[in-house]
Amino acid sequence: MNAHGQHAVMIAGTGLSCALGDTPADAVDQLADGVDPVQVPMGTDGEHQCPLMAWRQHCPGQADGESESERLNRMIDNAVAQAIAPLRDQGIDLSDTAILVGSTSKDIGVTEAAYRADLAAGRLDAPPRYDSRHAGVLLSQLGYGTLASRIANRFRLDGLHWTFNTACASSANAMLYATRLIQAGVIRRALVVGIEFGNLLSLEGFSSLMLISPTTMRPFDRDRDGVVLGEGTGAMLLGRADELDPAPGYEGMRLLGGSTRGDSSSVTTSSQPGIRAVMCEALANAGLAPGDIGAIKVHGTSTPANDLVEGRALREVFGAGLPPFTTLKSAVGHTLGACGPIETILFFESLRRGWIPATSGFRKLDEDIGIAPLDRDLADPGGAIMLNFFGFGGSNTTLLVSREGVR
Amino acid sequence: MRPVYVHASGSYGTRVTEAPADLKAALREQTGHHIRRTNRFIDLALLGGHRCVQDRDLPSSTGIYLATGQGDAASSAEMVRRSHRDGITPMPFEFINVSSNAAGFTLAQSLGLDHVNLMISRRRWSFEMSLQLAMLDLAASQCEMVLLGAVDECAMPLAWHRERLGLAVETAVGEGSHWFLLSREPAHALAEIHPPVFLKDRAALERLLAEHGKSVSHSSTGWNLAQEADGDNDLPGQQLDYLEQAGYYDTNVGAGLDRFLELAAPGDRWLHVEAEYGSGEQAQYAVLEVVRA
CATH class of the missing domain: 3.40.47.10 (Thiolase/Chalcone synthase)
Structure with missing residues (x-):
C-alpha cells in the first residue's frame, strides 16, 4: 500500500491486435525496424486516393470468408487471450476479474455490414441489425455494454463490468478507473480493453469535420493536416502488486492513476487551459512534480488545432524542463476509443526493450508550437511516464506511471 | 465506501x-x-x-x-x-x-x-x-x-x-x-444512498434480505428480476412498483428512485434489486439501498 493507504497497481498481462501486429512483441518489432507514418494509399495515377479508403488499408487482415463480426471477435479475443494468459497459465482463478471497456463506435461496423447485406438483398426497410449468428443478440449494435458482456461470457469473467464512452479518451478512462477501483480495494483485478472497429459512420463523421488527412499523419509537424484512422484492440490485465506477478519486463512499474476532466470550451478541440489543468491535476493526484517525469506519450492527433494546444500546454507545465515526448498515432493510426491501451502497450513494450520510439512522420518544427517530438528513437531516460489522451466532448485524461528502479 | x-x-x-x-x-x-x-x-x-x-x-x-x-x-x-x-x-x-x-x-x-x-x-x-x-x-x-x-x-x-x-x-x-x-x-x-451491493447468486441475495429486510419499508424489483416467476418473492416491505408507470428503458431504475423520493416519509428505507446474467446464465444481483431523510 502507498502512503494514502491505497493498493499499488501493476500490469500483469498485455495483449494487442492492431495494424502493427497481433501481439505486443510483433508490433514493437515493427516499430524497432522503423515504420512510415500511416498514409492514404496512392492510386496508379500517382494521386492520393479518397481518404475514406485509408482506414481499411491499415486494418488487421481479414481471413477468407470471415464475416465482419467474426473479424471483430477475433481481434478482441486475440488481445484479451494474450492479456490473461500469464495468470491463467499460473492456474489463477480469474472469474472475479472486472472488465472495463472503452470504445467510441462499439460494433457499429458489424451492423453496417449486416445492413449492407440487407440492402443488397432488397430488404430496404429492414432495420440495422446485428449479425446474430455469432453474438446471439439482435440489434445490439447500439447497446453499449454488448462487447463487455461478450468478453465476460467468452472468457468466463464474472466480475463487474463497465463500458466507458468518452470519445478518444474512452479506454484511457477505463484504465484510470480500473486503477482507482483497485487502489481503493473495490476490485482486485481488472481487464481493461480498448476496442475500435472500422466503420463508415466514423470515417464520414471525421471527414465531415475536415479532420482526415488527405495524405499522411505528421504529428506536431508544420505541415500536419489531420488524422488517418486506425482500428484495433488493446487489452491490459491490472492487479494488486502485492497479489500478482507482473508481466515480464513490467517489474517495478506502477500505475498511479491520474486525472480526467471535462473541458466545455469546445466539443471538438480541447483547449490549452483544459489540457494544462488535467496534466497538473494528474501530477498532483499522483504526488509527482513535473521534474519527476522522464518521458511523455502525447495524444498527438496530427490535426493543426489539437497539436498546437497540446504542445503549448506542455510548454506551460514543463517549461525548460520538458522531457522527451513522442506519439504513436502516426505509426498505428488513430484508434479513437481504443488508443488508451493500444498506445500504452506500444510505449511500454518499447521501454521494456530500453528505448522510446520516434514520432513517425515528423519532419519540420512548427514555430507556433515551439517544441518537437522525438524524431529518432531514444534510449530510455528513466523516470515516471506521462500518457495523454484527449477526445471530443472535452474529454481530457492524463495517466501517470512510476517505475521503481529506473532512474 | x-x-x-x-x-x-x-x-x-x-x-x-x-x-x-x-x-x-x-x-x-x-x-x-x-x-x-x-x-x-x-x-x-x-x-x-x-x-x-x-x-x-x-x-x-x-x-x-x-x-x-x-x-x-x-x-x-x-x-x-x-x-x-x-x-x-x-x-x-x-x-x-x-x-x-x-x-x-x-x-x-x-x-x-x-x-x-x-x-x-x-x-x-x-x-x-x-x-x-x-x-x-x-x-x-x-x-x-x-x-x-x-x-x-x-x-x-x-x-x-x-x-x-x-x-x-x-x-x-x-x-x-x-x-x-x-x-x-x-x-x-x-436522502442517503448506500454503496450498491453486487451479489453473485440468489443465495447471497437471500442472506442479505434476511439480514436487512426488517428495516426496509419499500422494495422494488428491476425489470429483469420482475420477469422471473419468483422474482419479487421474499422482498421485504411495501412493494413500490415503478415499472408499470415508467415503461421499459434500460435506466428506468431512475424512475424508481424518483418515485421513492416522492412517496417516502422521513426514515423510510427503499431496497431496489435487479438481476443480470453472468457467463453461466446464472443471475447476479445489484442491490440499491436508499434512506429518505
Missing part, C-alpha cells in the same frame, strides 16, 4: 406509445434558452439535468456521471441507415452529437462545469455502476458534488426499438432522464 447524500433530483420520464414528444419547447421553458442542433438524447439529458439543478450554484468541482443503456441509439441508427441506404453523409454537428459523451458535454457547457464528465453504459445496472464510480470519486475528494443521471431514449419506430431491446411486442416502453445531485454532506439532504 461510505454513503452519499441526495441534495436534489429532477426528472423527465414518460411511457411512449406513439411518436415521442419534441423536447425543445420543454427545454426552452426550463432553461430560458433555445438549444439548437442537438439531438433528442442530448435534449433528454439536458431537460432532466436542468430540472435537477434548477438555479443552484454548483461548485466548480461538480462531476457529471451519465448512465445509459442505449445512449444515442436513435440518431446513430438513423445516420447508419441514411448513409448506407441513401448515400447521405452526416452533417458535422450530427456526427458530433453521437460522439460518445456529447450529452454530458452539452450539459456541462450549459452549467458552466469543467470537471469530471463520464458516460458509463451497460444494458442493466448502468445506474448502479455509475453510482459506484461517483461514490469512489466523492470518497477520494475528486469531486465535491456529482450530478448522476440515468438517461435512455425511445427510438422510433417502436417495433424496431422493441426488437433491438429484445422485448416482446406488447411490452410497454418509455424513456427518461433522471438526475440526482450527490455529495458527502448529510446536512439538508433529501
